[in-house]
Amino acid sequence: TPEGRVFAAPSARRLARELGVDIATVEGTGPSGRVTEHDVRTAAESTTDEVEQETDEVQPD
């Protein structure tokens, strides 16, 4: 589908805002690529992981 339009339920879009995720960057695993709440949570966890990794690199144990 053309860029800029994300197909996701209102609840998933709201969750993305709550978790600080840009929903346009989330890969959708639902039918036809619909973005699910699960996809949003997964994306949120992976960004947190990245941040944690970066932090790890700055302050190695």
Place this chain on the structure above:
Amino acid sequence: MVVGDISTGTDVLVIGAGPGGYVAAIRAGQLGLDVTLVEKDAYGGTCLNYGCIPSKAMITASDLAYDANNAEDMGIYTKLDVNYGEMVEWKDGVVSQLTGGVEKLCKANGVSLMEGRAEFADDKSVRVVHGGEGQGSETVEFEQAIISTGSRAIEVPGFEFDGEHILSSREALALDDVPESIVIVGAGYIGMELAGVFAKIGSDVTVIEMLDSVLPGYEDDLARPVKKKADELGIDFHFGQAAKEWEESGDGITVMTENEDGEVSEFGAEKALVAVGRQPVTDTLELENAGIETDEKGFIQTDDRARTEKEHIFAIGDVAGEPMLAHKASKEGQVAAEVIAGEPSALDYQAMPAAVFTDPEIGTVGMTEEEAESQGFEPVVGKFPFQASGRALTTGHAEGFVRIVADEPSGFVLGAQIVGPEASELIAELGLAIEMGATLEDLAATVHTHPTLSEAVMECAENALGHAIHTLNR
């Protein structure tokens, strides 16, 4: 004697109690905020007092009278007598029940109500001028403000509303008597809705429109059934005519119009209703004191949180731009209140539905085929005529169709246009479909009750997929 200027404070100040403002205030109250709602005229704003509600009440009542009077084919014979004054009284009863409800709901949710007209003193306070001689004014300081002062009817130069000969929709909905004849300037949705009301209860209606068709802005095939029915009702249309001036003549008036070539025509009638659009009420607010600018049309620019250029001042509803619709105002009101309360809300809806309560009704949501194409989708379109709907035929109202626009590769529903019976209600399911990211297959697979008009939505999706049951497929 002028009462001395007193000064109060509130966390959230909402200016204007229309469907934008009162919803914002209630939601803010629910979220535990200290909120004050200022209204200069009537709770419920244009929508409840002079717009959506009164017009729909009059439409329903006149439809009932007309339908019963035109049901000989069903074996129903009537001798009908409509008392317009009583119809208006009934409508007023509905309005006051609703506006009373708004007031109660505000109070129940902890909203402080204040009567008066607000003007910005600076970006942290307003002056509220109380109505009536000697009622004084007071200064209200706020942490955050929501501007929801709505819109007013545009006046055509030379056609200033006088409430007697030249009416806005507001006065037209409050007449004591059916005018014997009426000239309606403007064939937009308000003009067409009211043209139907008057024609159905016996006025001679003439509609003057500058453009070349009814309901400009709507696709031709949506407007066509409305025009056809209006013709049947005996409404007399004149397109490509600009209203220039009017004069009293006998008991009524004569309206002079001019076409492109400068040719003048004259139309006589008891009264004229001018419905050529609405403009935001932002010129009486001293917005410049708050440091907020408006665009050339008077609208206030806002972002996806309903914020103006001032972080702590929000603008919602008709003042915040097109489409000027009550439910857009309410949605923005909710979001503004939630953002103020720190919730992760935003105006991120995928589609804004709209309805026109003409005969037949029109309901639209999301993209047209053309819009889908221009946005890079590969649209596939399904269509289902109400002539093929069992339920439509049993109601005697089977004109029109349902159309669904979807993206062919993904199947996602992008938009829908309906003209026909209950179009304003049927569009709701399609709005949900768009918000949910539903596909044509999802709509087609959902069991719909028989016999209902909503089956047409399912069959329309099936038609787009090439396998509707009750119509031949594309």
Place this chain on the structure above:
Amino acid sequence: MVVGDISTGTDVLVIGAGPGGYVAAIRAGQLGLDVTLVEKDAYGGTCLNYGCIPSKAMITASDLAYDANNAEDMGIYTKLDVNYGEMVEWKDGVVSQLTGGVEKLCKANGVSLMEGRAEFADDKSVRVVHGGEGQGSETVEFEQAIISTGSRAIEVPGFEFDGEHILSSREALALDDVPESIVIVGAGYIGMELAGVFAKIGSDVTVIEMLDSVLPGYEDDLARPVKKKADELGIDFHFGQAAKEWEESGDGITVMTENEDGEVSEFGAEKALVAVGRQPVTDTLELENAGIETDEKGFIQTDDRARTEKEHIFAIGDVAGEPMLAHKASKEGQVAAEVIAGEPSALDYQAMPAAVFTDPEIGTVGMTEEEAESQGFEPVVGKFPFQASGRALTTGHAEGFVRIVADEPSGFVLGAQIVGPEASELIAELGLAIEMGATLEDLAATVHTHPTLSEAVMECAENALGHAIHTLNR
């Protein structure tokens, strides 16, 4: 002279052309299958000829007459004259337009039509007995068959339908004249729908019900507004009464009933309508020749592909069990055809909607609160009264409410019950919500057009979440 037995063959044989059978046949045709549809009576089956469509046509027409006649509060005064015979003629016109359409659609989709009554010869062929003297019969061999022979009204012992004094719904919908008075045995949905029709156009209606309330099977608070309106219409109810016998008396009849304690009551009327339920038509098919058994009620057991115990024979619609609804029949018909064509279809819908076209209407889909609880959900329930709906008030029909049942932890919508204006249409959006796995938040966040009844759905979801705008929250 009997025409000799000829023998033909078909890949797919569909027996019965109701909303189950004709939909199955059309879908099979669309999928390129060689399909023959046998019907002994009339295309469209019970639903189009004697059920859904005629009853809804008569309901709409009688509502229009009644509403117009009771709109003095709106300033509408009528002298009304209803010609029942003409109303029935109009209804017949609607029916024949639709049944004609069914025939055309079958042909356009390549379905071979055959008139006659089918009986199984064995599990690979049927004998089709043509109607009328000397028309003979023929044997049709099939690869796969779909049984969709529908249902018939149950006769109460002693109350055999004679079309004159004792009527089934079929005959009641085809009378030439409004009966001055009528006793209706059974307060189920068919009895209550027709009680409304007759009461609204001037019959004295008495309803006799064995159980203790109207619309058994529906929750009390859904049935209550229907009972209330029926009382207002002057319908006379007698609960806990079993119809025992009847006799002619004067121009009409007397119906004798008995209560639990054996006390006898008598009710006089011009005619009686017996509407105590329907039973599957499986006893005239010689099913045993195909090796298919029925349960004690006569229903054929099927799996989630609509297959009977014989892999290649399917059963759909009223013969395949409750709920006996047209749209259930059509859905099963589609699935059967698709399964035969090798598609991965199944009866995997989450919810089967149902509507009762009483005044006010009832619409239900999915689970009640009680069902949700018993299935292990933690239900949360939202409710929104139509009294708080602007649109409902503008139509003069503001009784009833929308209720949504959801799972509290997940927010998933599980079911909905609506009683009120257009309940049959409003339930569609909730059906889609359930199929899509929508949450309360999704429904609440979807913008709904103002002013519409569908806003009540959104507000109901908000109420379940604790923040409806137009009603106080739980």
